[in-house]
Amino acid sequence: MSHFVEEMFSVRETPWHGLGAVLDDYPDWSQAPILAGHDFEVVEQPVYTKLERLIGNGETGTLESTYPKLGKFKAVTNSKNGVVFAVTNESYEVIQNSVGWELAALLVDNKTDNVKVETAGTLKEGAVCWALLRVDEPYTIDGDPENPILPFITVSWAHDGSAALRCFPTDVRVVCWNTHSMAVDRAERFGNAFVFRHTKNVAARIEDAKTVMSGQRAASAQFRELANELVTIPVTPEQREQFIQTFIPSPSTDAVISDRVMDNINEARARVRGIFDSPTIPEAHANTAYGLVEAGVEYLDHLRTARSAETKFSRTLLRPEP
DSSP states (O other), X not given: OTTOEEEEEEESSOOTTOOSEEESSOOOTTTHHHHTTOOXXXXXXXXXXXXXXXXXXXXXXXXXXXXXXXXXXXXXXXXXXXXXXXXXXXXXXXXXXXXXXXXXXXXXXXXXXXXXXXXXXXXXXXXXXXXXXXXSOOEEETTEEEEEEOOEEEEEEESSSSOXXXXXXXXXXXXXXXXXXXXXXXXXXXXXXXXXXXXXXXXXXXXXXXXXXXXXXXXXHHHHHHHHHHHTSBOXXXXXXXXXXXXXXXXXXXXXXXXXXXXXXXXXXXXHHHHHTSTTSOHHHHTBHHHHHHHHHHIIIIISOOSSHHXXXXXXXXXXXO
């Protein structure tokens, strides 16, 4: 069960694993934590150990049990169902779900009417929580004004000691453990994740966090500039066909190619050609270098055959495409 989803919601689009509530529209900010399964408190409980000692001697003796408290440890539990998230050192600072949502609101200056919650939920029996915010700063690529690209911000936190409270910009639509891990890995790789080691200083460090978030705007601007440049590069039908045959190559000429393998190759190439002739690529992009990019992504993400949904998910999002 690679998704590890406990509770969640998403807006309009059903996640690959088919779990959680799929809403027709964005929920109110006050309702989003409830729909996400974040409506519980993190409760600290004392930890006891069992000690036994023999009273008396030999066969006539009896075992006496005592349960002393372990003063240096505590159990971190879920108030709603009693699940034990972890046994931690006494100094471990718990993160209440309300703090995660307060951080999300502070990131957008409490202008929650302009920010929508795209997905949110709990993972690993509620030990990990996330909220994916859709920032209302859409941009479009020249020639395709009807399909805006939307940046996201992820806020996530853990109750089992595995992670601190953090926020980061992302282009990954988080819907499960795998997508959450991928978004975190990318943020750490690019250095645009902001981590709050202690929840008490969230408000004090919010301006620093916003500086990190501004990196999303810079990255979006760079992508938009590149895409708009590719839109201006024309591609002839011959070049488009060369792209298709390079994108889905034939095996080495030294190899023995069966009719079945060749049929699969021809079928895959026909699917890519079909993308150029379909309305999924805007007319202004169809005969441009950017159109080649769009066709390649659409084929890999949606049309390439897969043995299972998890196989498709893994190679689409988790493994880099050569």
